[in-house]
Amino acid sequence: VETITVPDPGPGEALVRVQACGVCHTDLHYREGGIGDRFPYLLGHEAAGVVEQVGDGVTDVKPGDFVVLNWRAVCGSCRSCQRGRPWYCFNTHNAKQQMTLADGTPVAAALGIGAFAEKTLVAAGQCTIVDSETPATAAGLLGCGVMAGLGAAIHTGNVAAATRWPCSAAAAWATPRSPARRWPARRRSSPSTSTTASWSGPASSAPPTR
Numbered sequence: 001v002e003t004i005t006v007p008d009p010g011p012g013e014a015l016v017r018v019q020a021c022g023v024c025h026t027d028l029h030y031r032e033g034g035i036g037d038r039f040p041y042l043l044g045h046e047a048a049g050v051v052e053q054v055g056d057g058v059t060d061v062k063p064g065d066f067v068v069l070n071w072r073a074v075c076g077s078c079r080s081c082q083r084g085r086p087w088y089c090f091n092t093h094n095a096k097q098q099m100t101l102a103d104g105t106p107v108a109a110a111l112g113i114g115a116f117a118e119k120t121l122v123a124a125g126q127c128t129i130v131d132s133e134t135p136a137t138a139a140g141l142l143g144c145g146v147m148a149g150l151g152a153a154i155h156t157g158n159v160a161a162a163t164r165w166p167c168s169a170a171a172a173w174a175t176p177r178s179p180a181r182r183w184p185a186r187r188r189s190s191p192s193t194s195t196t197a198s199w200s201g202p203a204s205s206a207p208p209t210r
């Protein structure tokens, strides 16, 4: 366990008290140097928590809000955002100030979040307010599962937005190393007509129907 110094939030930033954070394969890639070489990294990006303090100019979230942290806070003004394609945003936001080790060494927040800590500093736009009744351990997973997989499910897999299925399934299905192989058997045994989902991919990797 290391002591991390977290600056007070500056303009556009928010300090979040982390309540839960998932462990993701991406964290392993960071640790093994597969994503960058800005060591030391502060890992953890599937987090939910409560906003504790916000910097100047922050109006979308306030202290006390229960939020999921997301790693692509889109700018809303670049060419892609203007064209209605924020998933290609050229200028996503993270906190401008850096967290540091006790000796002043800057730590790089993995995916701009760094939530394996009691508190972390992010751009306010990285905070997405969710129902405060949601368990933090479940809500935090949305920060990676939906971010990583929902676009692939809707835009590539043509799954209709109205389809109801566990959010984590979107990410798992979109990831080659996922345990998706257990789903087709269930689907074959009980074909569903109550869903609006369509699936144009190979049958062996079809998503669940509910």
Ligand SMILES: [Zn+2]
Binding pocket: 024, 025, 026, 045, 046, 144, 145
């Ligand atoms: Zn992740």
Ligand SMILES: [Zn+2]
Binding pocket: 074, 075, 076, 077, 078, 079, 080, 081, 082, 086, 088, 089, 090, 091, 092
């Ligand atoms: Zn943008």
